[in-house]
Amino acid sequence: MAVTVQDIARKVGVNSSTVSRVLNGYRNISEETRRKVLDAARELNYHPNSIARNLAKGSSASIGVVLDASNSEEFSNFFFSRSLFAIERAAQSYGYNVIISSSYKEGEKRSPIEDLVMQKQVDGLIVPPFALDAHLLDVLNNMNFPYVFLGQPARSGLQVSWVDLHNAQGSAQAVAHLYERGYQRICFLGGNPDAGFVKQRITGYTDAIEAHQKPYVVNTKGTPESAEKASYQALKNMEEKPDAFICCDNYTAFGLMSTLKRLQLNVPKQVGIVTFDNFPLAEFMDPPLTAIDIDTDLLGEQCATMLFQRIEKPMPSQQMLLSTTLIKRKSTERA
Amino acid sequence: MAVTVQDIARKVGVNSSTVSRVLNGYRNISEETRRKVLDAARELNYHPNSIARNLAKGSSASIGVVLDASNSEEFSNFFFSRSLFAIERAAQSYGYNVIISSSYKEGEKRSPIEDLVMQKQVDGLIVPPFALDAHLLDVLNNMNFPYVFLGQPARSGLQVSWVDLHNAQGSAQAVAHLYERGYQRICFLGGNPDAGFVKQRITGYTDAIEAHQKPYVVNTKGTPESAEKASYQALKNMEEKPDAFICCDNYTAFGLMSTLKRLQLNVPKQVGIVTFDNFPLAEFMDPPLTAIDIDTDLLGEQCATMLFQRIEKPMPSQQMLLSTTLIKRKSTERA
DNA sequence: ATGAAAGCGCTAACAT
């Protein structure tokens, strides 16, 4: 059915290995046969069978990306999927396919990821840290299989490669910006305490603020209602009444805004706001919120790039933190 | 390096084809050799090489999903990625891998999708309709390659298979619900006019409303600001002043809410609101908004299922519309 | 610069 190297070889009158050489750009080929082969390939509308090619070469020309499924929280999936798209783009430019796979393992079956690796379907893996259990981690390490974590693992002792956003730096940027604008008592409004990055954001705040004031972290569940209540309490606390908030995400910021309206506190005059993330609300609030933007595209791209390096040659583990960007808007424009 | 069927065959003292038969669950195998082979496989920690297997079987055991890249609008990507996860889950249960690929074609290269298909890397394709140009469509049809559109194509004449959400039905549900609650003059607040589903939502509204009133569609750009202005105008129009709105998405609803606060109109007493989509804001607004929810998981799952049917045996094209669900909340609770 | 032949690891048609 399909056109093969043999067909081209017959048509041109050479051996199939010669065709292969031409198609793979080997140098020691006479200009004449090269042209003839290429012409024939075009005429016959030849497309290499990548499966056969991969079998012969002993590679799969694919990487696997493990989906962030256990964390099915809609919001974080959004950021993850942005990175996923960027990974695909990078992979394409390196000539790799991207196979996605959930980490979910049903019943007694082997985990789909283990299958992906052991069955030689992928040459490398991009994984959210929590998706790898101890067993799988062992397997990968023992066979020296290339993988990169998309996000910093909680157990920081591990000698593994990862790429993550510099959440702590984001907090520091926010703190610096708020002080620069004249705010004096800065409160951190926390988010869903289960998410790893929330801890990093809080720690970053705590570290950065110490030079100026006692840290003031108010925890919330990450929902607007929860943030509304928590921020209300904070503003009723007359002793340490904040004049600025750093919100852990757009939803807590949304809740905070409700409280401020209720208390008739003016933003940015009486209260300044910086929020983490520039989605889905920051720019649409009234006033638009100064935001710590994270580059999820870059995250995916760097993650993929790091993986390809590791696939091409073994190397010691690397870690990379990507800078956040402060987008200044009305909510911190104190006169 | 890796363990092969040969290794097992040698160890057990049978031929590799026998091993293959056992591993593939053929019936005419003596219980004894079956056990010996399976034991040996386990002992040697055998994993089949899927590339070799695919080459021999002439299939790839993979499907391709084309990424919604040209439409990089963050919001719609969110819904798409939800479907993507569901596709992966379905594929896994059918024993297929999912390869993602952007449709973006750089320079003179062939499109990545065409490569995916022609190089036998995938057995079927799930595609957002716009991602397929006329040429590629021809290629696929001529070779009878199985594919399913994720979303209804704009050119409705095409005899192709697709799965989509029943947007028009959603509008009809909203209209019926609002009338039932006693609202009388229902206005549709449109969204980004470039999105295909927006047209469907508007048409659904227009059709459903005709029994009751003259259709009243107010267009917006899909941003909160735009929706705020447009809804303000609508409410100033004394002749046909609406007492209810159907919003094309959560962002237009957000804009509308600003206007209503400004005009001090009470929701749900003076104005009722139904919004399309239950993300990211509908449940967090004050009051929480009645929403037309769409099941993006189901969308992905059905799309995949349809594709697998078509891969297994050729069949006439099918189309499927998935029902929307009305989630009733405070914003339509007229006393 | 090119041909011949072996082989990647598996499955399947044909024997027995």
Add this chain to the structure above:
DNA sequence: ATGTTAGCGCTTTCAT
């Protein structure tokens, strides 16, 4: 019920 053999379509020695 099992062994033999021939591929799947490509790459890659090893010759010449």
